Amino acid sequence: MNPLDNLLPRLATRAIRRYLVGADQRWVFEPPPQGWMPPRLERTSLYLHVPFCRNCCPYCPYNRIPYDPALVEPYTQAAIAEVDWWADTIGPAEIKSVYIGGGTPTLALDSIARVLRRVRERFRLTGDICIETNPADVDNETVQQLHAAGVALVSLGVQSFHPRHLAVLGRSYSPTVAEQALALLAESGFASINADLMFALPGQTASDLTADLARAAQLGANQLTTYPLFTFPYTSVGKYLRLTAVRMPDLRTRRAHYRAIGRWCAQHGFERVSVWGFKRDGVPRYSSVTRDGYIGIGPGAGSHLPDGFVLNTFDLNSWIDAARAGRMAVALRMAFAGQMSGWWWLYWRLYDTRIPLDDLDAVLGQDAPKARLWLRAVEQIGLAVRQRGHIELTEPGAFWLHLAQNHFALNYVNTLWTQARREPWPRAVSI
Numbered sequence: 144m145n146p147l148d149n150l151l152p153r154l155a156t157r158a159i160r161r162y163l164v165g166a167d168q169r170w171v172f173e174p175p176p177q178g179w180m181p182p183r184l185e186r187t188s189l190y191l192h193v194p195f196c197r198n199c200c201p202y203c204p205y206n207r208i209p210y211d212p213a214l215v216e217p218y219t220q221a222a223i224a225e226v227d228w229w230a231d232t233i234g235p236a237e238i239k240s241v242y243i244g245g246g247t248p249t250l251a252l253d254s255i256a257r258v259l260r261r262v263r264e265r266f267r268l269t270g271d272i273c274i275e276t277n278p279a280d281v282d283n284e285t286v287q288q289l290h291a292a293g294v295a296l297v298s299l300g301v302q303s304f305h306p307r308h309l310a311v312l313g314r315s316y317s318p319t320v321a322e323q324a325l326a327l328l329a330e331s332g333f334a335s336i337n338a339d340l341m342f343a344l345p346g347q348t349a350s351d352l353t354a355d356l357a358r359a360a361q362l363g364a365n366q367l368t369t370y371p372l373f374t375f376p377y378t379s380v381g382k383y384l385r386l387t388a389v390r391m392p393d394l395r396t397r398r399a400h401y402r403a404i405g406r407w408c409a410q411h412g413f414e415r416v417s418v419w420g421f422k423r424d425g426v427p428r429y430s431s432v433t434r435d436g437y438i439g440i441g442p443g444a445g446s447h448l449p450d451g452f453v454l455n456t457f458d459l460n461s462w463i464d465a466a467r468a469g470r471m472a473v474a475l476r477m478a479f480a481g482q483m484s485g486w487w488w489l490y491w492r493l494y495d496t497r498i499p500l501d502d503l504d505a506v507l508g509q510d511a512p513k514a515r516l517w518l519r520a521v522e523q524i525g526l527a528v529r530q531r532g533h534i535e536l537t538e539p540g541a542f543w544l545h546l547a548q549n550h551f552a553l554n555y556v557n558t559l560w561t562q563a564r565r566e567p568w569p570r571a572v573s574i
């Protein structure tokens with residue numbers, strides 16, 4: 144890469160984060176220092192990463208490997224061992240929620256049930272269990288296994304009900320399979336059913352999109368999460384787009400799609416719960432990313448601890464070896480300085496589109512006045528409005544602020560994950 148590439152955005156990013164978070168925060172992930180161990184915790188959440196996929200989608204940025212049934216047992220044993228390692232290290236904490244993602248969790252439901260059993264034995268599990276599911280894997284047996292494992296909130300990765308968009312995404316199931324899977328989940332007694340749908344796909348129109356929303360709602364989804372096609376340089380999307388001679392829609396199209404989603408949801412009783420998420424009927428919210436504090440189990444799983452972020456090795460075999468030997472599988476850590484933890488909290492409240500003002504002082508401490516000043520500026524340019532006790536992003540605010548957030552976050556994720564996928568135990572990665 145030319146060192147002058149993106150020089151201005153990089154300088155701007157550094158200046159902004161230095162102003163907000165302070166000069167003491169080092170934006171570097173590095174191997175944990177000798178003797179470092181996670182602190183004891185009273186309560187946290189848990190993320191379980193299942194890395195297997197039958198269908199390795201070309202656009203996918205996640206840490207996944209082709210499904211091989213022979214790998215499931217070693218994976219399971221390692222995951223159970225890693226649960227034990229965390230329990231021995233942080234203590235028998237309360238687990239406020241469990242999120243199971245991947246990869247494709249529905250390829251390893253027996254394994255997940257065993258890992259959850261160990262979680263219940265070693266921790267106090269009090270919260271809901273959420274899981275991602277794949278249309279091609281959902282049948283009556285899947286539903287029974289999910290209920291038996293105690294799963295309450297289910298998300299189905301529909302992406303689109305249009306065959307040509309599924310083909311662009313390299314998805315192997317047909318719209319009918321996705322429709323049957325969603326209808327089955329919706330009638331199976333889960334507390335919440337989320338449908339993931341993609342927008343800003345090559346060639347997709349706003350009416351394709353609203354037809355997808357309507358179909359998902361008609362089939363029983365009570366939460367809709369819409370997200371654009373991300374383009375990470377390390378995925379094969381660039382190559383893929385060249386191969387098929389299609390291009391991503393421009394910013395104008397993406398804006399129009401976003402507006403169409405908001406309008407459709409407002410007209411059909413779905414309230415906004417995040418930048419991309421909407422729900423109806425007062426069901427519990429299905430959410431993967433907004434938790435404050437969690438421990439991560441699995442290859443490439445991240446943990447958000449009070450003193451920093453840590454990231455497990457991405458390499459399946461290295462992770463299995465470490466976990467089964469009772470060693471720490473953490474490859475990289477970024478320590479928090481100053482009020483970094485509070486700024487991270489604010490970042491996710493912006494994602495929620497709702498910032499509770501009463502919590503600012505407690506969470507951001509001495510940085511709370513700076514945050515208030517910044518939020519007031521956001522209000523003054525019409526990107527947010529003040530309500531009783533909180534600030535709420537307007538529709539343009541949700542779009543533009545998250546576009547900016549996304550720019551930073553995706554750059555960080557891209558830099559970090561590129562290195563983490565290249566070698567099992569990387570040296571320092573500056574973000």
Ligand code: SF4
Pocket residue numbers: 195196197198199200203204205207245246247
């Ligand atoms: S998009 Fe989902 S199914 Fe496709 S490779 Fe990624 S995790 Fe697997």
